[in-house]
Amino acid sequence: MAQTAPMIEIRDLSLAFPNPASPDGRTLVLRDFNLSVAAGEFIAIVGASGVGKSTLLRVVAGLVPPNSGTVAHARNGASKGRRPYGLVFQDARLLPWRTVRANVAFGLEGLGLPGAERRRRAEEALALVGLADKAGRWPHQLSGGQRQRVAIARALAVDPDLLMMDEPFGALDAITRQTLQDELLDLWRRTSKTILFVTHDIDEAVYLADRVILLAGSPATVRSEDRIGTARPRARDDNAARALATRIRDRLSDLMDGGGI
Amino acid sequence: MTSPTPPDQPGAALPAPGKRIPPSAFLAKPSRRYRGLWALLGVIAFLVVWEAVPRLGLVRPVLLPPPSAIPQAFAAEVRSGAWTAAILQSLGHYLWGLVIGSVGGIAAGVLTGMSRRLEDFTSWVVRLLRPIPGLAWVPFAIIWFGVTPTAAIFIIVLGVFWINYFAALGAVQAVDRDLLELADAFGHRSTPAKLVKIVLPAASGAILAGLRTGLGQAWMSVVAAELFGVPGLGQRMMQASSLLATDIVIVYMATMALFYGLVDMGFVALRDRMMRWKA
Numbered sequence: 312m313a314q315t316a317p318m319i320e321i322r323d324l325s326l327a328f329p330n331p332a333s334p335d336g337r338t339l340v341l342r343d344f345n346l347s348v349a350a351g352e353f354i355a356i357v358g359a360s361g362v363g364k365s366t367l368l369r370v371v372a373g374l375v376p377p378n379s380g381t382v383a384h385a386r387n388g389a390s391k392g393r394r395p396y397g398l399v400f401q402d403a404r405l406l407p408w409r410t411v412r413a414n415v416a417f418g419l420e421g422l423g424l425p426g427a428e429r430r431r432r433a434e435e436a437l438a439l440v441g442l443a444d445k446a447g448r449w450p451h452q453l454s455g456g457q458r459q460r461v462a463i464a465r466a467l468a469v470d471p472d473l474l475m476m477d478e479p480f481g482a483l484d485a486i487t488r489q490t491l492q493d494e495l496l497d498l499w500r501r502t503s504k505t506i507l508f509v510t511h512d513i514d515e516a517v518y519l520a521d522r523v524i525l526l527a528g529s530p531a532t533v534r535s536e537d538r539i540g541t542a543r544p545r546a547r548d549d550n551a552a553r554a555l556a557t558r559i560r561d562r563l564s565d566l567m568d569g570g571g572i
Numbered sequence: 573m574t575s576p577t578p579p580d581q582p583g584a585a586l587p588a589p590g591k592r593i594p595p596s597a598f599l600a601k602p603s604r605r606y607r608g609l610w611a612l613l614g615v616i617a618f619l620v621v622w623e624a625v626p627r628l629g630l631v632r633p634v635l636l637p638p639p640s641a642i643p644q645a646f647a648a649e650v651r652s653g654a655w656t657a658a659i660l661q662s663l664g665h666y667l668w669g670l671v672i673g674s675v676g677g678i679a680a681g682v683l684t685g686m687s688r689r690l691e692d693f694t695s696w697v698v699r700l701l702r703p704i705p706g707l708a709w710v711p712f713a714i715i716w717f718g719v720t721p722t723a724a725i726f727i728i729v730l731g732v733f734w735i736n737y738f739a740a741l742g743a744v745q746a747v748d749r750d751l752l753e754l755a756d757a758f759g760h761r762s763t764p765a766k767l768v769k770i771v772l773p774a775a776s777g778a779i780l781a782g783l784r785t786g787l788g789q790a791w792m793s794v795v796a797a798e799l800f801g802v803p804g805l806g807q808r809m810m811q812a813s814s815l816l817a818t819d820i821v822i823v824y825m826a827t828m829a830l831f832y833g834l835v836d837m838g839f840v841a842l843r844d845r846m847m848r849w850k851a
Contacts, residue, residue, distance in 0.1 A: 418758035
């Protein structure tokens with residue numbers, strides 16, 4: 312790894328939800344989370360549902376304040392016409408009253424860009440996800456996979472340093488999911504974005520990421536971190552990847568058996 | 573080897589990509605032509621029964637004039653200039669009352685829907701004022717404004733206001749929280765930005781439904797407001813009924829129905845254009 316300044320530096324992050332039933336009025340969901348993400352890295356965070364993965368992304372995006380700890384973000388050059396983060400949710404979350412093009416341009420509004428420029432960038436992002444010909448459609452006219460592609464285009468349109476994805480393929484059927492996984496890898500290669508990818512699908516994490524971080528426990532902590540050296544394009548049935556996925560699964564079930572969760 | 577899928581295989585039941593799945597029999601619509609025909613038959617049957625009742629002597633024609641007598645009464649009313657004058661006056665009341673009541677109701681509803689504090693602050697006042705029907709305000713309308721168009725407009729505004737207020741309030745409160753989070757995530761964090769980009773479009777369907785209800789309610793209020801003497805369609809109807817000119821009363825009833833129908837049709841066309849993004 313090149314020793315450049317990290318794109319994102321998360322230090323000693325703790326997260327709690329208000330909980331009137333507990334003695335101190337809150338429940339700690341995530342404790343002492345540290346992560347340093349290099350530019351261009353693809354990181355997957357895996358863990359069971361409710362472990363606080365999604366909340367972690369929201370903290371990094373500044374949507375939810377942390378209870379303690381810091382998130383430092385190295386801005387890449389001028390940020391005119393850009394936003395630091397692009398976020399993709401599990402549901403495509405398109406605005407039904409906007410055309411596909413206007414949905415993609417959503418994040419470009421308020422950046423001081425002229426309308427023609429917003430339009431050009433929206434269409435550029437749509438072309439990246441292979442939906443250039445759907446720009447004038449309404450969201451309800453698209454399939455689930457297409458909608459999620461539009462959501463990805465919307466996140467890419469703001470030219471973010473960091474693309475954050477919250478179980479983006481979790482609601483799709485298996486075939487569409489595989490297609491979109493490969494498309495995402497292709498996009499990542501072409502745009503050299505840094506990606507923070509949250510999923511509960513260990514196979515997906517191992518197939519996509521450079522590093523897989525396992526969150527478990529209550530409050531959740533980082534239980535393991537694996538670097539995947541396999542060169543891309545990777546085979547889905549790659550033996551080393553399968554072995555790693557099995558190891559991660561075993562760790563998770565050990566933690567569950569051992570009352571760690 | 574490729575051969576067409578035999579119809580008994582499950583794959584054959586799938587619709588071609590892009591094709592809509594045909595609706596079930598329960599939702600199946602009869603063809604448009606027959607629906608129009610049935611609607612027309614219904615109107616004819618209604619007119620026939622109405623015509624028959626006074627003609628067969630079941631009711632005296634002065635109590636219920638037959639529909640065949642109406643065109644003549646209408647022509648006379650137009651010739652005398654009374655019809656045009658009454659319509660213009662009433663339309664003036666209608667439009668002002670509708671615009672003020674709708675804009676005010678929607679604005680108040682949207683603001684209240686966006687602020688929990690404002691909702692709490694107004695909740696008891698609203699609960700107190702809401703059940704008072706517009707007509708109950710007639711005494712105050714006369715005391716404050718006299719028997720003037722302003723008094724009529726005031727009554728109409730009150731009727732329209734609450735409908736739009738509650739429609740807008742409910743619509744704004746029902747806006748999907750996830751969409752507001754989306755706005756935050758993409759940099760639209762200020763209240764005005766959220767209002768314009770998320771809340772108003774998301775609430776537009778229910779707000780438009782409220783507006784449409786108001787369009788009808790306002791016509792009712794027009795008649796009610798004019799019955800106490802403000803010049804217009806309602807006043808003309810009262811005059812006619814005191815002279816037992818029931819055919820003229822019906823002329824104005826039909827006029828109102830016609831105007832309401834036109835306004836509603838125009839509104840639906842506009843709404844469908846605005847809501848063409850709906851599936």
